[in-house]
Amino acid sequence: MKSVYKCSVKRIAALAVMVCMLVLAGLAFTSVVNTKAESVIAQGHVNYDVTNLRIRKSPVTGEIITTVDGGFKFDIYEEVNTDSGTVWYSIGFSYDGSYTRGYVTSSYTTIDKRIDYKPDADFEEYLNSQGFPDSYKDSLRQLHAQYPNWVFVADHNGKDWSDVVDNQNVIGRSLIHGSAVSSWKSVADGCYDWESGEYTGLDGSWVQASSALVEYALDPRNFLNATNIFMFENLAFDGSVQDADGLESMTDGTFMDNSSHDLSYNGRSYTYITGLLYAGQESGVSPYHLTSRILQEQGYDGHGSSISGTQSGYSGYYNYYNIGASPSGGYTAVQNGLRYASKSDSSLLRPWNTRMKSIIGGAIFIGKSYINKGQDTLYYEKFDMTGRGHQYMTNILAPRSESVKSAQGYSDSNKESISFVFKIPVYENMPENVCAIPTGDGSPNNRLKNLYVDGWSLTPTFSLYTTEYSFIVDYETSSVNIGGSALDSSANVSGLGKYELSVGSNDIKITVTAANGDTQDYTITVVRQDKAPDPTPDPEPDKPDNSVSYPGFSTNLSVDESTKYISGISVSSSVSDVLDKIKNQEGAYSKVLNKNGNEKDGTVGTGDILITYNSSGNEVSRYEIIIYGDANGDGDIDLFDFALIKRALLGISEPSGIYWKAADCNKDGELDLFDFAVVKRYILGIGNISQ
Known part of the structure; x- marks a missing residue:
């Protein structure tokens, strides 16, 4: 019994240990599983223009775990x-099929959502009172949780979103560097050469930005984060928040840091920091903004030729903000900027023959030209909503890049304690979803080099800019073979090969x-004739001689005196055929003119003119000729008429005037599928069109 008891005790003890281990393992497992949910304070992504972070x-x-590109979430x-002084994030992310921990610098990332946000009833009421759309609110809530003193003002500027986008898509107004990914660059007419595959340079190596990138840059919702929000900061001078410490932070490591440049002015010597503070006071412009502008225009190393003072022909002149610096009149951008700097204007301290005169005078110009006239944020300096058509920069992403420098100009303690006011645009009829930054790369060329059908000719002749073609085959042709190739070898072409044809339109x-994923469709319409078509429809029976008299003539053709149209003329009639149906009276005579007013011979078509003169040579009547079905006027x-009516039905283009009347083959006052069918049956030889 004793041994049995001992054995039982051992078994019980072993079971107890196993249970404890399972419980502890379960607890440990639960702890590991819940670590992510319990500890995550925010979610973010790598900025979209970043690679190999x-x-x-x-x-x-620390040892590198991996590198990631723009859009990577964590x-x-x-x-x-x-x-x-740089903030790093302890992050968790998916890597090689498992959830991994690591660290990434905050400098190239954006916080999407802070998990620890707690609803604030007063702030929610404020957002509603400002009229912020719901699509703005979540980002503003995140900012409010981090910086409760910040004030967000909804600027309902009354502009329609589509109009604003169209305004920025004007060629030359919104540029991006030619080295950008292809989805950032426009292939609109005048911006890209399909045959050479080259983008059109509009300012050196800068090209037109794509419409998708324009929409991204215009959409304020993309920039409601702790860094880019500063593109909406009011740029007026405020000595209570803009100080030397902030300027030291902004200029650290740049050409302005401990510079030996001569910055004397009015008998006093300045550094870049004290000089920029003075320029801000004199102009009413934020010195942080002035600093950001200079770095944007001249580079962090100060390599810009506009401030060298040694430019050929303009020695001793400076233009720190590149005011007036755009290529024109045979001069480069730098030359035009320095020409501007060399002229006299005491209100702007010109000529800018010292560095400080350029810094102060240029700041006064910026204040007068932009900030003091309603373009008082980085965003509005690029995207002018005042109606003046005046924008400071063409770089579509300049507000984004300059906002980073502006944000760096403020210390963390300033950001937390100061009640910054941000003026955020709200447009009419904005898209419901945020306009994401385009990310596709690779050649955008989606055009054909050639397109052909074995044994047949396309109408019209192939052109890479023409996307719709057609031709007619006889009943005996039951299939066709389509061939072609792309202009760019990296493009893929689908839809080539053999096609079986049904009778009618294919x-x-x-x-x-x-x-880069962009697609372009080409369409070929093949009309297969019906079996044993009657190529010569029964001619219309001769009408009885029910001639009606009109000024100078009588005829049994149909004449509409209200519209001055004449019809009833057979297809492919010649001028003599028409004049044979006109019985002139009392010495009168008639002619047929083309639409340009020149006397015509040959085939009569829609839009030609029947004109009658009395015996004295004076015009007594004039009528436009309609041949129903002849919508292009060639008789x-x-x-060609089939394609014209098809394009009208597709909403691509529509004939007008008498040509629209001719396209209305069934004369019901509508241009629709019935007319399309009438013309189709006529071409196939299985129907007629009453004239």
Whole structure:
């Protein structure tokens, strides 16, 4: 019994240990599983224009785990302040099929959502009172949670979103550097050469920005984060928040840091920091904004030729903000900027023959030209909503890049304690969803080099700019073979090959997909005639001689005195055929003129003019000729008319005037599928069109 008891005790003890281990394991497992949910304070992403951003095992110099590109998403567990002053995030992310921890610098990332936001009833009421759309609110809530003193003002500027986008899509108004990914660059007419595959340079190596990038840059909702929000900061001078410490932070490591440049003015010597503060006071413009402008225009190393003072022909002149610097009149941008600097204007301290006169005078210009006239944010300096058509910069992403420098000009303590006011645009009829930044790259070329049908000719002749073609085959032709190739070898062409044809209209679609994913469709309409068509429809029976008299003539043709149209003329009638139906009276005579007023011979078509003169040579009547079905005015009814009516039904283009009247083949006052069918049956030889 004793041994049995001992054995039982051992078994019970073993079971107890196993249970404890399972419980502890379960607790440990639960702890691991819940670590992500319990510890994540925010979610973020790598900025979209960033490539090869390092994720490390520890901040700054830790071993590299991997590199990631723009758009990469991650969880944030902690914000780590490093000795260099840069904030790093302790992050969690998916890597090689598992959830991994690491560190990434905050400099190239954006916080999407802070998990620890707690609803604030007063702030919610304020957002509603400002009229912010719902699509703005979540980002503003995140900012409010982090910086409760900040004030967000909704600027309902009354502009329609589509109008604003169209205004910025004007060629030359919104540019991006030619080295950008292809989805950032426009292929609109005048911006891209499909045959050479080259973008049109509009200012050196800068090209027109794509419409998708314009929409991204215009959409304020993309920039409601702790850094880019500063593109909406009011740019007026405010000595209570703009100080030397902020300028030191902005100029650290740039050409303005401990510079030896001569910055004397009015008998006093300045540094870049004290000089910019003075320029801000004199102009009413934020010195942080002035600093950001200079770095944007002249580079962090100050390599810009506009401030060298040694430019050939303009030695001793300076233009720190590149005012007036755009290429024109045979001069480069730098030359025009320095020409501007060399002229006299005491209100702007010109000529700018010292560095400080350029810094102060240029600041006064910016204040007068932009900030003091309603363009008082970085955003509005680029995207002018005042109606003046005056924008400071063409770089579509300039507000985004300059906002980063502006944000860096404020210390963390200033950001937390100061009641910054941000003026955020709200447009009419904005898209419901935020306009995302385009990310596609590779060649945008989605055009065909050639397109053909074995044994047949396309109408019209192939052109890479023409996307719709047609031709007619006889009944015996039951299939066709479509061939072609793309202009760009990296593009993919689908839809080529053999097609079986049914009687009637057959639409064949060929799609070219560019390397960046953009597509272009080409359509070939093949009309297969019916079996044993009657190529010569029964002629209309001769009408009885029910001639009606009109000024100078009588005829049994149909004449509409209210519209001055004449019809009833057979298709392909010649001028002599028409004049034979006109019985002139009392010495009168008639002629047929073309639409340009010149006397015509040959085939009569829609839009030609029947004109009658009395015996003295004076005009007594004039009528425009209609041949129903002849919508293009060449006197025949063929595929050209078929294509014209088809394009009208598709909403691509529509004939007007008498040509619209001719396209209304069934005369019901509508241009619709019935007319399309009438012309189609006529071309196939299985129907007629009453004239």
